[in-house]
Amino acid sequence: MKQTVLKIHPDDSVLVALIDLEPGDRVYYDEATLLVTEAIPAKHKLAIHDLASGDAITMYGVLVGQAKQLIPAGGRLTTFNVIHATNRFDVHRSTYSWTPPAVDQWQHRSFMGYHRSDGRVGTANYWLVVPLVFCENRNIEVLQTALIDDLGYGRHRSYQHQTRELMAMVQAGRTVEDVLRADLEPTEQSSDSRRPLRLFPNVDGVKFLTHEGGCGGTRQDAQALCGLLAGYITHPNVAGATVLSLGCQNAQVGLLQDAIGERDPHFDKPLFVLEQQTIGTEESLISQALRQTFAGLMQANACVRQPAPLSKLTIGLECGGSDGFSGISANPALGHASDLLVALGGTVILAEFPELCGVEQELCDRSVDAETAGRFRDLMTTYAQRAREAGSGFDMNPSPGNIRDGLITDAMKSAGASKKGGTSPVVAVLDYPELVTKPGLNLLCTPGNDVESTTAEVASGATVVLFTTGLGTPTGNPIAPVVKIASNTTLANRMPDIIDINTGTIIDGDETIQQAGERLLEQIIGVASGIIDVAAVRHGQDDFIPWKRGVSL
The missing domain is CATH 2.30.130.110 (Archaeosine Trna-guanine Transglycosylase; Chain: A, domain 4)
Known part of the structure; x- marks a missing residue:
């Protein structure tokens, strides 16, 4: 039965x-x-x-x-x-003991990645075009228009033909009701024969990171933004970058260069910085940026995939649009995959601090030492206090969708969300947007907001993000593949265009958590090697939102 x-x-x-x-x-x-x-x-x-x-x-x-x-x-x-209710927590002398899972079958496995001079290995090879301030967003968009389609990186899906059908109906005098009832032809997929061949076949794409920061706000906002951008520029999935600066903004070029130096003192990737107020006209700025970007792409194209041990993988753990099954299917399956990767010497990042509310004592007790536990306690306490002062405590975290599908308190949501981190010891606690440097399970202070948190995990070094969802969330990232994992089979069947893996098999009784976790690890290896193309990458889902250190749940 x-x-x-x-x-x-x-x-x-x-x-x-x-x-x-x-x-x-x-x-x-x-x-x-x-x-x-x-x-x-x-x-x-x-x-x-x-x-x-x-x-x-x-x-x-x-x-x-x-x-x-x-x-x-x-x-x-x-x-x-x-x-909502949770227990108090504090730092105690830990006696936590962890028995790693058996990993013999993966011990000698490898993935095909891009080796960088700092010893890290990327799962992709992108060129970045980055503004230091929102004033440069338009110039970034001009460069995007000039580069993407002709270089062969255009998105594969277009709805223009549906727009043309509707235009024809309006021109023919059809009624509003006719338009609303129109049976439009399915979306056309551009065939490979109709897309230009990539001029740089070893470059996965050129990515453009627009944002609303860099000036106004506080000096701390500018510093955090530069740290975040430095995390992307020095990221192992990135070959180099073109940076546009206006010149007068808070996020000065020097701040960015300092942040890059902190992350990689021997930084040697091609980096081109252009300041509009120094160069002058838009035409001069864009022409110079195009020349330099092409020169950088020529250098990036020289890098090819080579074998790397699984210990070189860094995985971000994320959930969004969670439901009442997330904590008993997708998240614990991801937790087992995390434990397998840690046992192999790899690195995992668990973020979303508002969604660790109620499990703080467990994470403190799992910390490798009192200093690590104390930093987690302090960051959690400070974040929670600031949320209360703003009139929006952690208890207000569950979204209407969460509540509708069974997650009625933040602690209930958190207890299931924390399962993504498995059972391994906490080796380090990072504040936004710090770089991960220790293999094992790392905790990263971010909000629970899907895109802000995913953006931060990648800046900290995640080369693949595993994202569980019970309701269906299309979140992606410009430079790291985001693997979507459904908590239930109904979702996987209803939204197959955004879901990569179904762990509803656990709920259906067809698979154990351990079996699903092993299946996830195999998927990670395929994605990291460029063999498996995930939905968020296919759709060009390049979500990027820096976190301003106000209250965001």
């Missing part, structure tokens, strides 16, 4: 509904039987026993909420009868 509910941890006071449940249904767990007292949609939670007002609610073995009123056994947990 197919399992209908799941008790995640022996100490839990709730069950997760794996299918839609109706009043009067009987569910079975731990050799016990529970009568369902009201409709419980799949992904939502039902009480194992009566919960009185003020009673603690536990999931994953941790406190995730508190009952606001009586919730009868078999009743549904909602935002009306549950409030």
Whole structure:
């Protein structure tokens, strides 16, 4: 008989509904039987026993909420009868012991990557065109228009033919109702024969990072932006960069050069910096930028993929559009893949600090020393305090989509989100936008916002990002492939154009968490080698949002 509910941890006071449940249904767990007292949609939670007002609610073995009123056994947990609650945490002397998973079958495996002079290995080979200030965004867009299509890097999907069909309907005098009911032809895919061949076959693309920063705001904003951009310019997936500066902005060229030097004291990639107020006319600026970018692309094209051990991989762990299954399928599967990679000597980055709320004690206890645990405690405490001062505490983190699909408190969401980090020790805690330097599990302070966090993980060195989603999120990144992992089979079938891997097989009973994690690791190797082309890359989903150190959940 197919399992209908799941008790995640022996100490839990709730069950997760794996299918839609109706009043009067009987569910079975731990050799016990529970009568369902009201409709419980799949992904939502039902009480194992009566919960009185003020009673603690536990999931994953941790406190995730508190009952606001009586919730009868078999009743549904909602935002009306549950409030966010977490336990206090602090740094204690850790006795954490980790047994790495068996990795014999991958011990001698490699991926095909781009080797850089600083010893890091990229999974892609891009050229960057970067503005130091938003005033240069238009010039960046002019360069993008001049370069992309003719160099063979144009996006493969176009909806222009649908626009032409609609134009023809309007010109023919058709009604509004006709237009709304129009059965447009499917989107045409540009064939390889219709796209120009790449002039630089070893360069994966030219990427343009527009943003709204660089001036105004605080000096700290400018410093953080330069640190973030330096993370991209020195990134192993990047061969070199063209930087446009206006000249008078807060984010001065010197700040960027200092940040580059901090990350790579022996930086030797081609880097061209052009300042518009010094050069003069737009025509002169664009012409010079084009010449220098072509010269840089010629140098970048000389780099080719070569074998590298899996220990050279750096993986960013991310979730977005989470649902009530994320914490029991996609995230723990990703956690097992993370543990496998750490056991192989690789590096993983777990970010989104608002979504670690409630599991702080576990992460402190897993830290390799008191200093590491203390830094995590301090960053979490400061972030939470600033959020409260702005009137938007961590308890306000779950989105309407999260709540609709079963994640009704931030602690409940966090307890499942943290499973992406597996069980390995925390070797370092980084503040935005620091560079990761230690192999193993690293914690990076970022907001929970999908794009801000993904942007930051890549700046810290992630060469591939694994992104779990239960609702469907198209987030990508300009220079690192973002692998989309569905928590449920329904999503994977409904949005196959953005989903790369389905771990709903765990919910369906067709696969264990360990099997799914091993499958993920194989996918990582294929993506890192350039063999597997992920959906976000195919669609040109180049999301890039710097985090201004205000409150963003």
